[in-house]
Amino acid sequence: MSRKLVVNPITCVGHGICAELLPERITLDPWGYPIIDPTPITPRLEAHAKRAVAACPTLALLWREAEAGVPR
Amino acid sequence: MSASSSRGVAHPDGPVTAALAPTDPVRLLPRPSVTAYPDHLDHYGPRPVGTAALIDEVEAAGLRGRGGAGFPTATKLRAVAARSRTPVVVANGTEGEPASAKDKVLLQAAPHLVLDGIDLVAEVLGAGETFLCVDRNWPDVANAVERARDERGAGRRGRRLQVVDAPDRYVAGEESALVHWLNGGEAKPTFVPPRPFERGVRGRPTFLSNVETYAQLGLIARYGAAWYRALGTTAAPGTTLLTVTGAVAHPGVCEAPGGSSLASVLAAAGGATAGVQAVLVGGYFGTWIPGRAVDQVGLDPVSLSGFGASLGCGVVAVLPDHVCPLIEVARVARWLASQNAGQCGPCMYGLPAVADALEAAVSGRPVSVGQVGGLVSLVKGRGACKHPDGMARFVESSLRVFNEHVVAHQRQGPCVAHRPLLPVPETGGWR
Numbered sequence: 001m002s003r004k005l006v007v008n009p010i011t012c013v014g015h016g017i018c019a020e021l022l023p024e025r026i027t028l029d030p031w032g033y034p035i036i037d038p039t040p041i042t043p044r045l046e047a048h049a050k051r052a053v054a055a056c057p058t059l060a061l062l063w064r065e066a067e068a069g070v071p072r
Numbered sequence: 073m074s075a076s077s078s079r080g081v082a083h084p085d086g087p088v089t090a091a092l093a094p095t096d097p098v099r100l101l102p103r104p105s106v107t108a109y110p111d112h113l114d115h116y117g118p119r120p121v122g123t124a125a126l127i128d129e130v131e132a133a134g135l136r137g138r139g140g141a142g143f144p145t146a147t148k149l150r151a152v153a154a155r156s157r158t159p160v161v162v163a164n165g166t167e168g169e170p171a172s173a174k175d176k177v178l179l180q181a182a183p184h185l186v187l188d189g190i191d192l193v194a195e196v197l198g199a200g201e202t203f204l205c206v207d208r209n210w211p212d213v214a215n216a217v218e219r220a221r222d223e224r225g226a227g228r229r230g231r232r233l234q235v236v237d238a239p240d241r242y243v244a245g246e247e248s249a250l251v252h253w254l255n256g257g258e259a260k261p262t263f264v265p266p267r268p269f270e271r272g273v274r275g276r277p278t279f280l281s282n283v284e285t286y287a288q289l290g291l292i293a294r295y296g297a298a299w300y301r302a303l304g305t306t307a308a309p310g311t312t313l314l315t316v317t318g319a320v321a322h323p324g325v326c327e328a329p330g331g332s333s334l335a336s337v338l339a340a341a342g343g344a345t346a347g348v349q350a351v352l353v354g355g356y357f358g359t360w361i362p363g364r365a366v367d368q369v370g371l372d373p374v375s376l377s378g379f380g381a382s383l384g385c386g387v388v389a390v391l392p393d394h395v396c397p398l399i400e401v402a403r404v405a406r407w408l409a410s411q412n413a414g415q416c417g418p419c420m421y422g423l424p425a426v427a428d429a430l431e432a433a434v435s436g437r438p439v440s441v442g443q444v445g446g447l448v449s450l451v452k453g454r455g456a457c458k459h460p461d462g463m464a465r466f467v468e469s470s471l472r473v474f475n476e477h478v479v480a481h482q483r484q485g486p487c488v489a490h491r492p493l494l495p496v497p498e499t500g501g502w503r
Contacts, residue, residue, distance in 0.1 A: 009416035012457045029450055030425075033417035038091045 002040035002066040005049060009033070012060035021052040040066040099303075099311050101286050101327045107216065109223045112184035119188045119294050122195030127153070130289065132297035134309040139245070139282030140357065140385040142373075145289070148279065152197055152271040155277035161194050161202045162254065162273065165213070165283040166238045169355040170407075170495040171387045175324040179206065182287060183220035189286025189440050190233060190295050193279055194493035201231065201273065204283070205250060208237030208500075240499045242356075242411035246457045247280045249413070258502035260413040261457035284313055296463050304330030307370035312383065315412050316341035318390035318493055319348070331372035334361065337388055346392035350473055352494075354384025356404055357462030360473040363393075381423040381468065389494060396487035398477050400494050401470040402430040407496035410461045421462045422451035426467060436481040469492055486502040 005025060007018075015034040024045055025037045041049045053061045088128055108117045113119075132144035150158050163186060167175040173478055179186060186204070194202050206214045221233050236254070244259035251272045253259035272278025288310060292300050301309045308330030314337055317323045321342025328337055334351065338344055348363040353371070361369055369375055376382050391397060409423035426447050432441045448467050451460040471478070481487070492495035 008456070009418065009454060011262050012416050012417060029418060029422075029454075031417055031421040033421075033454070035450075035454070 003038055003063050004038050004040050004066045005053070006038075006062050006064045007034050007036055008060045008062060009057045010060075011059055012056075015057050017067045018052040018061050021055055022048050025049070026052065033070070035063075039068075080166045084096055089305065092093055098180060099202050099291060099327060100185065100284070100313060100496045101181050101325070107180075107183060107220065109184055109220070116185065116290070117294055119290065122192035122293065124196060126192060126196050126289075126293055129297050133292045133300040134306075135285065135288055135292060135300070137281050138284035138312070138386070140169075140258075140355070142382065142384075145281065145285055148269060148281065149193070149196065152277045152279040155270070157276050158200045158480065159197045159277040159279055160273040161190060161197065161199045162250065162268075162280040163190050163202075163204045163280055163283050163286050164245055164250060164280060165204060165206045165217075165248055166240075166250065167207055168240060168242045168245040168496050169385050169387060170390050171240075171317050171352075171355055172315045172385050174315045174325045174386055176207065176213050178284055178287060183217050184224070185287040185290045186217075186283045187220055187233065187286075188290035188293070188432055189222065189288070192289055193220070193286065197279060197458075199279070200276070202233045203254060203273070204233055204235050205238040205245075205254075206235065207239055207240060237481060239502055240497075241413075241502060242408070242499070243413050243457060243459050244502070246459070248457065248490065251278060253503075260415055260502060261455075261459075263456045294484075295409065305370075305372050307331065307374050307381075312371075312386060313426070314371075314386045316388045316390075317418070318352075318394075319345045319392035320390050321345055328371070331370050331375075333367075334369040335367050336373060337371065338366070338390065344390050344392070346394060348390055349393045349395065349397060352387070352389040352391065353381050355387040356408055356494075357465055358382075358384050359465065359469040360391075361399075361410070362473050380472075381409070391493065395490055395493055396434075396477070397470070397474040398430070398434045398481060399487060399489065400492075401474065402434045403492060403496055404494050405463065405467055408466070409458075411499065412459060413457075413502075416455045416460075418451050418454035422454075423460060423463055426451070426463070430467070433478050433481060434486055436485045438441075438482060439478070441478055445471060477489070 016028050016035050019026045019028045026034050029035055104114050127146050127149045135145040138141040165175045174416040190202050203310050218235050246261050247268050248262045249259045251268045252262050256271045268278040268280050304310045311327050311329050315325050326340045350360045352358050361379055406427040409427040412419045412423050429439050429444045448464045452464045
């Protein structure tokens with residue numbers, strides 16, 4: 001079961017901590033908001049990704065099933 | 073908030089609220105309008121009761137939602153039917169698309185057909201509450217609908233359809249935004265999932281679709297899928313409502329068989345009043361068809377996809393030769409930027425940056441198409457809703473079709489300002 005990270009763009013206010021902790025998947029746009037690489041998190045990155053999720057002050061960084069598909 | 077009289081719906085020359093001359097055939101927009109309930113029953117015949125079999129019929133008919141996204145209606149019905157709680161039914165007639173008038177025309181010309189569709193869906197799904205959301209700037213529309221509702225008597229299980237006038241912001245008609253507003257919040261999109269079919273109004277599974285979708289359901293329930301498909305093409309079955317606006321002799325709303333040629337639709341509006349520079353198909357999230365291609369385009373998914381376009385909400389806006397496309401594009405882009413909900417960073421900062429770049433291009437400052445395109449790709453897919461994606465689509469199409477104008481502005485300076493063509497209405501609050 002592979003998982004990826006997504007951001008809730010409504011709760012995200014651009015602290016940018018996630019990009020510091022997980023530069024392998026997260027970069028910041030010119031306004032300081034995260035751009036998230038949808039590539040699944042590999043086992044090597046798992047611990048770093050968990051830290052990034054836990055460190056988000058607004059709880060905007062979320063785990064998702066990589067192949068999650070819902071209608072619409 | 074602006075008064076209805078000052079708000080240009082489809083054209084600065086005058087609000088388009090009249091239907092065009094009757095087209096052949098006439099399904100949704102009978103002439104003269106059928107507004108009284110007995111006349112409606114005379115014209116269309118009695119309405120059958122909605123059962124689960126209707127979902128199969130809708131699937132066979134190939135009906136897709138008419139709000140712009142074109143999602144298969146049967147799939148959406150099944151998704152709601154599969155939930156265990158009593159669902160809520162919402163008909164979306166907010167029509168926040170500035171150039172569109174088809175929902176307003178439909179609700180005034182054949183309100184009972186829409187109400188039939190709502191009743192049918194409520195019966196099929198065993199729904200409780202039902203809502204019809206209308207544009208609050210058009211009291212005539214709300215009045216027509218309320219008059220029609222009251223004429224029909226008590227309603228299902230003593231529950232009356234609730235006619236509500238939603239905020240006029242562009243994204244207020246997005247389904248999660250409308251649900252959020254119906255739940256007492258601001259009419260702003262929410263983070264999905266859960267989507268409305270899972271958890272919508274009052275936390276209940278909610279079937280939400282455009283009012284034209286309901287009217288088509290009212291026809292399919294009566295006459296069946298084969299009748300429905302007797303018009304249109306395989307990829308675009310039945311008929312569709314279009315708002316034809318811009319440089320045409322008679323801007324207005326028409327009903328056309330699916331897959332009609334773009335040329336025939338322009339002809340139905342009296343033809344272009346000037347040389348056609350380009351045609352915007354699908355509203356402000358739409359795509360430009362270059363003037364030279366007008367005669368080759370059919371309004372069906374296959375033909376339109378060749379131009380990266382889709383019919384969207386059914387707006388067809390003609391840009392005449394003498395109008396500077398960059399000025400129009402920049403105005404619309406600035407308006408779309410102003411319509412962001414102020415929730416998601418990339419949309420809040422990115423859309424105004426795109427509008428800035430387009431305005432710089434209008435004034436002939438050195439902005440490359442690549443620079444604007446880079447900004448646009450930065451906002452795509454990064455909002456809670458598809459507002460940034462829709463604007464990106466419009467701007468990318470504009471850059472593609474009007475590429476040489478960007479260069480010309482830099483070499484020769486800005487164009488002389490002209491009378492605005494595409495409407496950019498003032499909007500009110502979020503409640």
